[in-house]
Amino acid sequence: MLYLNEKDIKNAISMKEMIDAIDITYKVYQSGDYLMPTRLQIIDGDNTLLVMPSFIKEAIGTKLVTIFPENITVPRLHGIVVLTSNETGEIKAIMDGTFLTGFRTGAVGGSAVRHFAEEEGETLAIIGTGVQGFYQAIAACTERPIRKIALYNRTESKVPDFTRRLRQEIGDAIEITSCHSAEDAIKEAEIIITATNSNDPVLPNNPEFLKNKLIVGIGSFQPKMREFPQALFEVTDQVYIDTDDAIKESGDICTPLENKWIKNQSIQTMASYLATNKKIEREEGKSIIFKSTGMALFDVVAANIIYKKASQLNIGQQLET
Numbered sequence: 001m002l003y004l005n006e007k008d009i010k011n012a013i014s015m016k017e018m019i020d021a022i023d024i025t026y027k028v029y030q031s032g033d034y035l036m037p038t039r040l041q042i043i044d045g046d047n048t049l050l051v052m053p054s055f056i057k058e059a060i061g062t063k064l065v066t067i068f069p070e071n072i073t074v075p076r077l078h079g080i081v082v083l084t085s086n087e088t089g090e091i092k093a094i095m096d097g098t099f100l101t102g103f104r105t106g107a108v109g110g111s112a113v114r115h116f117a118e119e120e121g122e123t124l125a126i127i128g129t130g131v132q133g134f135y136q137a138i139a140a141c142t143e144r145p146i147r148k149i150a151l152y153n154r155t156e157s158k159v160p161d162f163t164r165r166l167r168q169e170i171g172d173a174i175e176i177t178s179c180h181s182a183e184d185a186i187k188e189a190e191i192i193i194t195a196t197n198s199n200d201p202v203l204p205n206n207p208e209f210l211k212n213k214l215i216v217g218i219g220s221f222q223p224k225m226r227e228f229p230q231a232l233f234e235v236t237d238q239v240y241i242d243t244d245d246a247i248k249e250s251g252d253i254c255t256p257l258e259n260k261w262i263k264n265q266s267i268q269t270m271a272s273y274l275a276t277n278k279k280i281e282r283e284e285g286k287s288i289i290f291k292s293t294g295m296a297l298f299d300v301v302a303a304n305i306i307y308k309k310a311s312q313l314n315i316g317q318q319l320e321t
Contacts, residue, residue: 001091002307004316006099012310015142018107018302019114023274025301026111028056029243030271036297038245041222046070048222052296059307060084061300063097069197076197077101077131083303093307094319097299104302105294106135108242109193109216111270112290113143116240116280117191117214122147125189127182127202127227129153129162132195132218140191141170148175152185154196183209194227195219199251205229210287217252217291226251228289233261235287238280240270242292249293 004012013021028034035055042049050065065079079097084090113121121144126133129151140146149166153159159178166176179185183204186192190212196202196219203210210232217227233256247253247267256262270290280288310316 001319002093002310002316003319004093004095004306004310006096008310008316009096009099009103009306012306012313012315013302015103015107015110015139017305018104019110019139019142021302021305022104022107022111022298023114024305025298026271026274028301029269029295029297030275033057034297036295039296043222052299054296054300055086056297056300056304058086059092059300059304060086060089061296061303063101063296063299065097065101067197075131081299081303083300083307093303093310093316095303095306100299100302100306102131102135104298105132105218105292106139107302108292108294108298109136109218109290110139110143112216112240112292113140113191113214115270115274116288116290117144120145121190121214123150123189123191124148125150125152125185125192127152127185127192127194128196128219129159130195133193134162134166136193136195136216136218137166138169140193141174144191146174148177148188150177150179150185150189152179152182156180186210186213189213192216193218196227197225198227199224200226201229202227203229203232205231207231207234211235211285213287215287215289217250217289220250220252221293222249223251223254226255228252228256228291230256230259230261232287232289235285236289237262237266237286239267239289239291240273241267241290242270242298243295244269245295246291246293250291252291
């Protein structure tokens with residue numbers, strides 16, 4: 001069995017290739033040629049264990065993830081991905097699920113930027129400078145000619161280290177600024193990405209701040225969590241989700257539906273949109289929302305691609321069973 005750590009995965013696949021893998025996953029999702037039970041969430045106070053299995057033709061993937069939002073000295077998210085043969089049941093690979101989750105979730109946002117952001121979009125706002133915000137920024141810069149990134153984090157002291165690490169990935173040509181409020185961060189941004197675990201909206205409840213933008217929500221994965229304010233739904237009638245489960249899993253979708261801020265017919269899965277091969281139609285004064293809660297199918301497709309590339313390139317460590 002092959003063991004792949006963070007460095008191995010980075011050497012095996014680029015962010016652009018990971019975004020390609022996300023788009024491949026949407027094709028599989030639309031075809032229905034997979035098995036994926038609703039992920040198991042075990043919640044203990046603020047802490048969560050996620051168990052996410054999925055079958056595709058070529059492999060079985062199982063991810064275990066823990067999310068401890070109050071962690072200070074260690075990361076909030078930890079995980080492992082096990083890739084298994086769909087023919088024999090043998091374990092083919094074990095991968096660093098912490099890195100893979102962050103990287104592929106960044107690519108999910110990157111796919112939304114690829115398909116929904118203006119071709120020449122140059123300005124990006126990241127709300128939340130944790131692991132997810134980091135990979136979201138890298139993915140957005142992969143897909144668009146970003147020249148300016150505005151950052152806002154509730155704990156401002158975390159921004160300098162985030163900026164330092166981001167510069168190592170994207171270079172010095174892009175301007176990165178730290179803002180004292182979400183309003184300041186988003187006012188000039190064409191693309192806004194929220195990546196927090198907040199139970200309360202992190203964007204201003206003012207439609208004037210939210211018009212003519214692509215807004216990608218990554219953080220909220222439980223009904224009690226919300227990053228989007230009511231005002232956002234006053235300026236959009238285009239809401240895209242990565243999986244149908246987002247409707248019941250995320251407060252950013254189920255709360256607006258319950259309060260009739262949006263209608264069911266305004267919501268479309270990314271897979272069904274991509275299957276139409278239509279270019280997005282934009283209306284002046286309106287924004288586009290993409291909301292992700294993630295799914296195990298992303299992990300198994302990505303892990304299988306990484307495994308194949310790593311095997312071809314002789315990357316990783318062989319473990320004896």
